[in-house]
Amino acid sequence: MRILLLNPNMTTSMTDQMVEIARGVAGEGVEIVPLTATSGFPYISSRAEAQIAGALVLEMIAEHREGIDAVIIAAFGDPGLVAARELFDLPVVGVAEAAVMTAALLGDRFSVVTFSPHMARWYTDCVEATGLQSRFTGVCCPTTAPKELSSIQTKMRGDLIALTRQATDKDGADVVIIGGAPLAGLAPLIAPQASGILVDPVAAATLQAIALAGLSPSYARRAGRPVAKKSTGLGAPLAALIAGD
Amino acid sequence: MRILLLNPNMTTSMTDQMVEIARGVAGEGVEIVPLTATSGFPYISSRAEAQIAGALVLEMIAEHREGIDAVIIAAFGDPGLVAARELFDLPVVGVAEAAVMTAALLGDRFSVVTFSPHMARWYTDCVEATGLQSRFTGVCCPTTAPKELSSIQTKMRGDLIALTRQATDKDGADVVIIGGAPLAGLAPLIAPQASGILVDPVAAATLQAIALAGLSPSYARRAGRPVAKKSTGLGAPLAALIAGD
């Protein structure tokens, strides 16, 4: 089984880190195929950037889908997720959505703990996009954004552990998603001290991609496929796919 | 006041027709500035196409926003609407959203009448995107899609009038949106026979764009503006805007 781990950000060090997490949870016989965006933004952090990156995601999948069993879209806001599901005949998961669904399978209510107040609104939007807001107890985050991101897994560890306790004890969460790319891989490290059942989004997305591929869903007669049509200005693989060639 | 009527489809005849409707409802002193996409698709009819077109919409607004007081995004699914609102310091309306909001201001419950069952799901999605689903009584449409679109305003007139009656009498709608680009401008023509208070989406979007521009909203200290950042592969005006230049 081959899973395409597609990073819509242009930062390959992020891809490397996520690939390591994915390979850590994927069983034998699962190959994680990394792919990093070569245009767009170093990192996506707004809706406008996600609109643009989402279009690039479609180009990237169109070009690299040969021999792939499922795709992980691994960036802020699952850019292009709904469009990719409509267009391609294979399972596509986003890290935010997969984290939410996995959390909802592990407990009744879930929270998100993250490193900056700027992420709170975005995670709330991500949960609403799944439809699971009735089981969401909110985002717990520090009141100010950290100055520097590269060392936050170390420096903020105590604060983040305290936030998981707030999520469970004050807000009533059973499960806590540790969200945000700079915190990728932290969940298993703090699990012995943190409160609640922790979920790492990249790990969750990897396992969900494997689960969906394992179902071997038939796309032969799926509904809602867009009608074939000509286009202008798209990359050749995507243009060919949309044209029905 | 200058309103940019941006057609994300590449079909200029559609733009011409919409400009005529817009000019018909805009009062004196309002200039409607037409703009038609030069890449993308002849007409957008899927989520994947809307993802791509939405990115193009951002490029188009970035390039043409000089001297503009408000923007109308005039295509299937309001592509790029949320991203454009986040990025640009002026009011942006989508035809679908504006039709829904206008309908909700004219009566308690509203319906959409359109020409093809393929549009039902899409309009339902559009209404949900606004948050007003509790006031929506559903889509009324024929059971099969018409073979040919250019003459449907004439040939389907009787059927569409019957559908407005179904919307009001069976579903309980007060207001009926006549939706779908091929039906643009039909609402006032069938109003004497049709049931309910009719809304034409392009007319509604034009009037809402004028209303929002008339409020002269101050964007000087608005919240949630994305941080400036470099990008790769974008058109120069959009790249400069995002870079904060």
Place this chain on the structure above:
Amino acid sequence: MRILLLNPNMTTSMTDQMVEIARGVAGEGVEIVPLTATSGFPYISSRAEAQIAGALVLEMIAEHREGIDAVIIAAFGDPGLVAARELFDLPVVGVAEAAVMTAALLGDRFSVVTFSPHMARWYTDCVEATGLQSRFTGVCCPTTAPKELSSIQTKMRGDLIALTRQATDKDGADVVIIGGAPLAGLAPLIAPQASGILVDPVAAATLQAIALAGLSPSYARRAGRPVAKKSTGLGAPLAALIAGD
């Protein structure tokens, strides 16, 4: 175009102030026709008072609707709004509802900032009446009510500006409605310091009334019109209308 600005409160100084705001945003060719209640209450501030005032609103519109293109109901809680829409063949807007709809067209999430905690519950009810609660981030207000209302635009200015910042930074609002009759007209004055895109309810209602009138909605065959019936104790114009005379 003639817009009836109907104040269901008996206080003419409030009417005067609202007329000034309305005229400030209405373009040329729009006449604002003021009308102040001559029975009922000096100012409406409860549901019971709104029940009574709403019945008076119907009497007032019935008596003064000749030559009017749209009506603004300008009091606490949009009294009589739903009933008036059912009864009269012209657009009717309420200031609270119009502010909410306008806010939802300017950004994704909106908040209300007001001057007293006693208003919080009421504004929440107003938002729920529109159906847009999923886009509402709540009311921001001081913890205690001000002693004196006539000078609050001056004395509370700093506090209100701070509340707009709370609405955007803590609650995640994009748009902030400055609500409450004593704050009418304040939004544009504090916009340079306040956070978020500000909406003045009277200005929003005026522009929405103009937009709806500009659509020239046909009421000829609208649905849900009450059957004609005799009544006892109503004013003559309303009784005649209800009797179908």
Place this chain on the structure above:
Amino acid sequence: MRILLLNPNMTTSMTDQMVEIARGVAGEGVEIVPLTATSGFPYISSRAEAQIAGALVLEMIAEHREGIDAVIIAAFGDPGLVAARELFDLPVVGVAEAAVMTAALLGDRFSVVTFSPHMARWYTDCVEATGLQSRFTGVCCPTTAPKELSSIQTKMRGDLIALTRQATDKDGADVVIIGGAPLAGLAPLIAPQASGILVDPVAAATLQAIALAGLSPSYARRAGRPVAKKSTGLGAPLAALIAGD
């Protein structure tokens, strides 16, 4: 215990019939005090009429509340219910709301069966006003309105029984409210043939009024009481109450 059965319609024969039902379910020691409107409408059947009648309801309760333990508002749409609860220091129930709440206590999902399609929208609104729409399976009614109302309990009996079966077997209701003034008292008569657990709204409202009065709720320190204020044009008892005299 004395329960005021207030009919906001001017038709005393309706009052008589409802009093008979109320007395049939009220135990010993409960006195049903009838009161019929002397202004307004012979029967209320629109939102505009309910707006006006709701104001009259406040006048009627203000005048007749001496020695009363709870009030039943017995007309189409529970006119004035929310306002009356805010204003008066005693339990007030509406027949529509009480039927819905009682149905939700008897089973998981409930439906409304009524005699005319014109009532469907209204009952849906009544259910939404309670907040219990997630447990509501909809209205079942004939496709056309009956010509004549006085004999429908006899002539439509078979049709109404069939509609209860549709409510339970097709829509999944456990409980069926037999709604509409012309059907008052029918539920126990058709229970041996009809499907589901049946609820008569007047009986339900009577029993709920007794239950609430039996709780002897203390209104001494209740919240949200409107501030005292002068008024113009109200009846003396209501004006005095609102003035805090």
Place this chain on the structure above:
Amino acid sequence: MRILLLNPNMTTSMTDQMVEIARGVAGEGVEIVPLTATSGFPYISSRAEAQIAGALVLEMIAEHREGIDAVIIAAFGDPGLVAARELFDLPVVGVAEAAVMTAALLGDRFSVVTFSPHMARWYTDCVEATGLQSRFTGVCCPTTAPKELSSIQTKMRGDLIALTRQATDKDGADVVIIGGAPLAGLAPLIAPQASGILVDPVAAATLQAIALAGLSPSYARRAGRPVAKKSTGLGAPLAALIAGD
């Protein structure tokens, strides 16, 4: 009329206290029949315990339903309520659900005040189970759990009164449910000092059980009755009922 007050907890002193409350609000002619669980748990305080106790509740009703007109399930979380309604041909109410429905009939919005933060999540779940979350303003409770429960009605009285004020003044509740078995019977005692209209759950459940029994609902042709079937390991009365014997 005979009402079975079924305590799924094994603690008879709790049963005694609840019977006293029930008898205090039940009128003449109503007999309260107490029944205490003889297996299960001394007190139920988790979902797992409620799952087990709910099965015991079915056994208890099956064994003791002869001559009973309605059943009150009087324990944490209304264990077995939905199952009992499906299985038995008589009204069954739970104390939590009855408190919520009664509160919603007394005012527009309601809150729960209780003695420990551990109960907050549970009460929220109870409200969601009724479907009335849109009228719920949340739980008000101390930040830490009390050490000792037997004397909390005396020692925490001032704190609980302060919490009712928070419920009404800060959260906007009209009605306040005083929840939790150790607080049973407290509501009328603190009503002169507390804020809002208070509801005692056991009193509310008793009055609702009487109201539902007073409706004499016909179960002869109710829908959704499970098909008869053999079972293994159940008590004889329940097994016989399920077998249709």
Place this chain on the structure above:
Amino acid sequence: MRILLLNPNMTTSMTDQMVEIARGVAGEGVEIVPLTATSGFPYISSRAEAQIAGALVLEMIAEHREGIDAVIIAAFGDPGLVAARELFDLPVVGVAEAAVMTAALLGDRFSVVTFSPHMARWYTDCVEATGLQSRFTGVCCPTTAPKELSSIQTKMRGDLIALTRQATDKDGADVVIIGGAPLAGLAPLIAPQASGILVDPVAAATLQAIALAGLSPSYARRAGRPVAKKSTGLGAPLAALIAGD
């Protein structure tokens, strides 16, 4: 990895069939451990039966959890699911919930196709329990129940295929869950003819159990664990667990 496939029904042939499906999708290194109830009901088909069976499920897991990595509860209505998640320190999935979550990861909207109208209400309840009703397009089923269940995979095949088409074309579903124990394993067989992306609930639950176990969630410091307590009448393993021994 060892997955306990727990059948709360007493019918071992059902267990055998489900084990075969589970083993078909589980990769190498996953052991499926079957367990069939020895008390309760031959098959569970009501809420009352699910209440009882859910208690038995807790006993069964308590007795057999040694060396197990995740549990599948494989019966009508996921009996005991929420209670089991609260009580045990390992992932527990229900077939209905897992099917719904998997469907929501494969497409935007999902439907359930099943063999009998009696199942429609139950599946609707299952979807509501997950919180995903906003993405659910309803149940498609024949209008009457089949006489005989053992051969329905063959005899109803054409009808079920037609129902998948109704789910996608009329209701707008992208994904179709083929629900109901007698249809287990049918989804991949009809996929070449059926419409939409099909989901088999047992396969989905197996893959989700593997995914959750693969995450190795830490239960060491999870929240909401019930306090230790003595019990009466429970099986020894469950009693010991609840007593904290």
